[in-house]
Amino acid sequence: xxxxxxxxxxxxxxxxxxxxxxxxxxxxxxxxxxxxxxxxxxxxxxxxxxxxxxxxxxxxxxxxxxxxxxxxxxxxxxxxxxxxxxxxxxxxxxxxxxxxxxxxxxxxxxxxxxxxxxxxxxxxxxxxxxxxxxxxxxxxxxxxxxxxxxxxxxxxxxxxxxxxxxxxxxxxxxxxxxxxxxxxxxxxxxxxxxxxxxxxxxxxxxxxxxxxxxxxxxxxxxxxxxxxxxxxxxxxxxxxxxx
Amino acid sequence: xxxxxxxxxxxxxxxxxxxxxxxxxxxxxxxxxxxxxxxxxxxxxxxxxxxxxxxxxxxxxxxxxxxxxxxxxxxxxxxxxxxxxxxxxxxxxxxxxxxxxxxxxxxxxxxxxxxxxxxxxxxxxxxxxxxxxxxxxxxxxxxxxxxxxxxxxxxxxxxxxxxxxxxxxxxxxxxxxxxxxxxxxxxxxxxxxxxxxxxxxxxxxxxxxxxxxxxxxxxxxxxxxxxxxxxxxxxxxxxxxxxxxxxxxxxxxxxxxxxxxxxxxxxxxxxxxxxxxxxxxxxxxxxxxxxx
Numbered sequence: 001x002x003x004x005x006x007x008x009x010x011x012x013x014x015x016x017x018x019x020x021x022x023x024x025x026x027x028x029x030x031x032x033x034x035x036x037x038x039x040x041x042x043x044x045x046x047x048x049x050x051x052x053x054x055x056x057x058x059x060x061x062x063x064x065x066x067x068x069x070x071x072x073x074x075x076x077x078x079x080x081x082x083x084x085x086x087x088x089x090x091x092x093x094x095x096x097x098x099x100x101x102x103x104x105x106x107x108x109x110x111x112x113x114x115x116x117x118x119x120x121x122x123x124x125x126x127x128x129x130x131x132x133x134x135x136x137x138x139x140x141x142x143x144x145x146x147x148x149x150x151x152x153x154x155x156x157x158x159x160x161x162x163x164x165x166x167x168x169x170x171x172x173x174x175x176x177x178x179x180x181x182x183x184x185x186x187x188x189x190x191x192x193x194x195x196x197x198x199x200x201x202x203x204x205x206x207x208x209x210x211x212x213x214x215x216x217x218x219x220x221x222x223x224x225x226x227x228x229x230x231x232x233x234x235x236x237x238x239x240x241x242x243x
Numbered sequence: 244x245x246x247x248x249x250x251x252x253x254x255x256x257x258x259x260x261x262x263x264x265x266x267x268x269x270x271x272x273x274x275x276x277x278x279x280x281x282x283x284x285x286x287x288x289x290x291x292x293x294x295x296x297x298x299x300x301x302x303x304x305x306x307x308x309x310x311x312x313x314x315x316x317x318x319x320x321x322x323x324x325x326x327x328x329x330x331x332x333x334x335x336x337x338x339x340x341x342x343x344x345x346x347x348x349x350x351x352x353x354x355x356x357x358x359x360x361x362x363x364x365x366x367x368x369x370x371x372x373x374x375x376x377x378x379x380x381x382x383x384x385x386x387x388x389x390x391x392x393x394x395x396x397x398x399x400x401x402x403x404x405x406x407x408x409x410x411x412x413x414x415x416x417x418x419x420x421x422x423x424x425x426x427x428x429x430x431x432x433x434x435x436x437x438x439x440x441x442x443x444x445x446x447x448x449x450x451x452x453x454x455x456x457x458x459x460x461x462x463x464x465x466x467x468x469x470x471x472x473x474x475x476x477x478x479x480x481x482x483x484x485x486x487x488x489x490x491x492x493x494x495x496x497x498x499x500x501x502x503x504x505x506x507x508x509x510x511x512x513x514x515x516x517x518x519x520x521x522x523x524x525x526x527x528x529x530x531x532x533x534x535x
Contacts, residue, residue, distance in 0.1 A: 203272075
């Protein structure tokens with residue numbers, strides 16, 4: 001059997017910890033638990049611990065002096081830790097306008113998946129999506145929990161430019177483009193919410209382990225929220241949960 | 244008066260960089276930072292600066308700059324034929340600059356990226372704890388004509404370390420790039436593994452601070468991986484066989500198999516290679532006394 005987790009150097013400035021377990025909420029909580037332990041234990045070193053679906057990456061600012069020493073310290077840290085509690089999390093409510101003007105591929109999904117527009121919106125706004133991590137672009141959230149019925153292939157030819165705020169589906173993933181960029185996902189709507197603000201000390205309110213619920217807004221409401229967002233009068237609604 | 248240099252000509256692609264941006268990867272923000280850390284460190288050491296003081300990174304064709312206050316500078320990395328007031332000056336040597344002096348560059352002699360270190364470092368403002376320019380994060384991402392770049396006017400106490408600094412310039416031309424096996428290396432068939440370390444590869448024209456692409460392909464049947472962490476120096480293998488070597492401005496996560504990982508020495512050597520040049524990959528191992 002393969003080691004679990006597998007701890008190995010990734011170049012001179014990184015150590016990768018990969019778990020051979022099913023991707024899901026349980027593994028995410030495990031990752032976040034170990035992430036905190038490592039951060040606390042290594043607070044004197046210049047490093048950052050990040051997670052993805054099944055891995056932790058410890059990235060060091062400087063070249064690691066003693067790679068094997070570091071790996072074995074991490075092995076001890078992880079084997080010695082008992083997962084005691086789940087971490088606290090927030091559930092954010094995110095407005096999305098599913099008007100066909102924004103939802104460029106709604107018709108395509110409607111035909112392919114044999115769903116009415118109303119059904120697409122219902123299916124997309126029903127789940128609480130789990131935030132696994134941020135990657136790809138600053139502020140781009142990797143979310144889990146898309147309804148199987150909404151699953152759809154990416155576009156054969158990616159769009160050269162997808163609008164900032166566009167909400168899309170690619171295979172079994174859904175997400176929001178934090179800024180305009182090329183993209184191959186099927187676009188179903190647009191959110192007026194600012195996902196990443198480089199001018200804030202904490203540029204994004206979302207953390208791995210938090211959850212997101214979409215709610216449908218009209219075009220008028222979309223523009224209203226967008227205005228309020230710009231003038232700083234809109235604050236994201238969220239509920240806190242004890243883990 | 245604020246100590247500033249005016250950009251008379253921007254050159255091909257120049258930007259202000261330091262070690263990079265750390266602590267923001269969790270928001271998907273790239274590390275950025277100088278492509279060639281060695282060149283930055285040597286330039287700063289020769290001036291008595293902190294090793295990580297910000298520098299100007301200049302690619303292939305240097306800019307033309309005019310200083311409004313006296314300072315000392317040191318040019319390292321690639322040799323782009325620097326001239327102060329039309330007189331040739333040496334790389335890897337501290338140079339005294341007077342008010343009104345003009346620095347420009349000429350023909351590239353060797354290497355690809357040159358570094359301008361300045362006494363006390365640049366003073367161009369930090370975003371998320373770093374001065375490194377990156378499009379979308381800092382307000383500027385490349386030098387433009389007419390820009391005025393502030394630098395520290397403070398004199399650094401002269402440190403007599405010159406004699407003890409050994410300067411290695413061979414890496415500027417050495418085409419051998421050090422790599423470690425990456426997380427998905429073992430998934431490659433033996434023939435591919437052998438080929439990686441025995442063939443040589445050409446650098447694509449499209450290469451930049453985000454990634455260096457190789458011309459030759461490696462036909463493969465590897466499945467995409469569950470999106471996972473990547474770092475500068477990660478070599479990704481795409482389904483079409485393209486090898487993409489991630490550099491300092493790379494994304495924080497990726498879904499292609501990570502077949503190899505460059506060492507820091509490998510990254511700085513690759514940073515000095517031009518599109519069209521050829522490289523080979525040298526397999527190294529992690530040692531017990533430091534990474535290398």
